[in-house]
Amino acid sequence: MSEHKIVLVTGASSGIGEATARRLAADGHHVILGARRVDRLVALVTELKEAGHSAEYAQLDVTDLDNVRAVVTDVLTRHGRIDVLVNNAGVMPLSLVQDLRIDDWNQMIDVNLRGVLHGIAAVLPGMRQRGAGHIVNIASTAANRVDSPGVVYSATKYAVRAVSEGLRQETTDIRVTVISPGLTRTELTQAGGDTQVQGAMRDAVEEVGIDATAIAAAIAYAVGQPADIDVNEIIVRPTASVHG
Numbered sequence: 001m002s003e004h005k006i007v008l009v010t011g012a013s014s015g016i017g018e019a020t021a022r023r024l025a026a027d028g029h030h031v032i033l034g035a036r037r038v039d040r041l042v043a044l045v046t047e048l049k050e051a052g053h054s055a056e057y058a059q060l061d062v063t064d065l066d067n068v069r070a071v072v073t074d075v076l077t078r079h080g081r082i083d084v085l086v087n088n089a090g091v092m093p094l095s096l097v098q099d100l101r102i103d104d105w106n107q108m109i110d111v112n113l114r115g116v117l118h119g120i121a122a123v124l125p126g127m128r129q130r131g132a133g134h135i136v137n138i139a140s141t142a143a144n145r146v147d148s149p150g151v152v153y154s155a156t157k158y159a160v161r162a163v164s165e166g167l168r169q170e171t172t173d174i175r176v177t178v179i180s181p182g183l184t185r186t187e188l189t190q191a192g193g194d195t196q197v198q199g200a201m202r203d204a205v206e207e208v209g210i211d212a213t214a215i216a217a218a219i220a221y222a223v224g225q226p227a228d229i230d231v232n233e234i235i236v237r238p239t240a241s242v243h244g
Contacts, residue, residue: 001131003207004028004029004030005024005029005030005080005083005084005223006029006032006075006079006081006084007024007029007030007031007032007082007083007084007085007086007223008031008032008034008062008071008072008075008082008084008085008086008123009021009031009032009034009086010031010034010035010060010062010085010086010087010088010089010119011034011035011042011051011062011088011089011090012031012033012034012035012041012057013033013035013036013037013040013041013044014035014037014040014185014186014187015185015186015187015212016088016138016181016186016215016216017033017035017086017088017089018040018044018156018212019211019212019213019215019216020086020212020215020216020220021033021044021048021049021055022044022048022094022096022213022216023213023216023217023219023220024047024084024216024219024220024223025053025054025055026051026196027220027223027224028086028119029054029223030053030054030055030079030111030137031048031053031054031055031056032055032056032057032058032071032075033045033055033056033058034057034058034059034060034062034089035057035059035060035089035220036059036060036061038057038059041057041059042049042057043056043131045057046055050083054056054179056135057069058074058075060089062087062089062111062114062115062116062118062119062145063110063111063114063115063118064118065118065121065122066121068118068119068121069122071122072122072123072126075162076126077136078204080189081126081130082126082127082133082150083121083133083134084133084134084135084136084223085119085120085123085134085135085136086134086136086219087115087119087120087136087137087138087160087167088138089111089115090111090112090115090138091107091108091111091112091188091191091192092108092150092153092188092189092198093107093192093193094149094150094153094154094189094191094192094193094194094198094201095106095149095193095194095197096148096149096151096194096197096209097149097151097152098149099194101192101193101194104134104192104193105152107192108152108153108154108156109152112153112157112159112160113156113159113160113163116137116163117163119135119182120135120163120167123135124174127173127174128171128173128174130175131173132166132173133174133176133221134173134174134175134176134177134222135164135167135174135175135176135177136138136177136178136179136219136222137163137164137176137177138178138179138180138181138185138215138221139157139160139164139178139179139180139239140154140157140158140181140182141152141180141181141182141235142154142157143157143158143160143161143178143180144161144180144235149194149197156159156241159232160178161178161180163166163176164176164177165178165224165232168230168232175230175231176230176232177219177222177230177231177232177233177234178232178233178234179218179219179222179233179234179236180217180233180234180235180236181210181215181236182210182235182236182238183204183205183208183209183237183238184185184205184209184210184211184212184214184215185205185206185209185210185211185212186212189201189202189205190202204228207240208238208240209238210236210237210238214236215236218234218236221234
């Protein structure tokens with residue numbers, strides 16, 4: 001097993017974030033679960049602790065920089081470091097651009113891109129001071145190709161890849177990994193967006209989507225590599241899917 005690490009996971013109340021928290025806790029790491037839905041976090045942390053794992057939670061809204069910084073400061077005060085940040089929180093209210101669902105656009109920009117930047121801004125100073133750390137950003141196969149009606153979603157995920165690559169080039173001490181899931185069984189299609197489009201996406205996920213544990217396994221692989229190995233990017237698709 002790899003060394004014990006302090007890991008902060010955003011969007012940890014469901015889907016890929018929850019699966020990642022479970023996997024990394026089972027691997028022997030201490031996980032801090034961050035999300036807005038505290039009731040879910042409490043239940044998950046209780047379950048992990050009862051299983052003998054090391055976990056805690058923090059109410060976290062990635063769109064609020066002050067909140068993100070406060071959570072990171074608290075973790076640093078109590079644990080002395082954050083070894084890994086998993087920037088997972090995301091939303092996907094899909095629709096055609098011509099539908100002009102501008103509130104949905106702004107939500108995706110705020111959560112998917114600004115939220116990732118907020119996480120980086122909060123942990124980067126401490127990682128640079130220690131000369132070590134690992135930032136794992138969750139993108140999507142939509143960060144590699146654009147399919148309408150996911151244009152704005154793709155734009156935010158392309159941006160996540162761009163930020164990740166640029167950050168990787170700035171340092172030789174901090175590892176940066178992009179994980180790009182294809183169709184995965186999560187709650188992403190449950191809120192917002194065009195009703196018909198979201199329904200079709202839910203059907204596609206139901207038909208060929210992979211379990212979130214597959215993405216958690218990819219994250220665990222990257223996190224578990226030696227400090228001199230930087231896994232830059234992993235794309236995980238369902239075998240049965242052409243596009244996702």
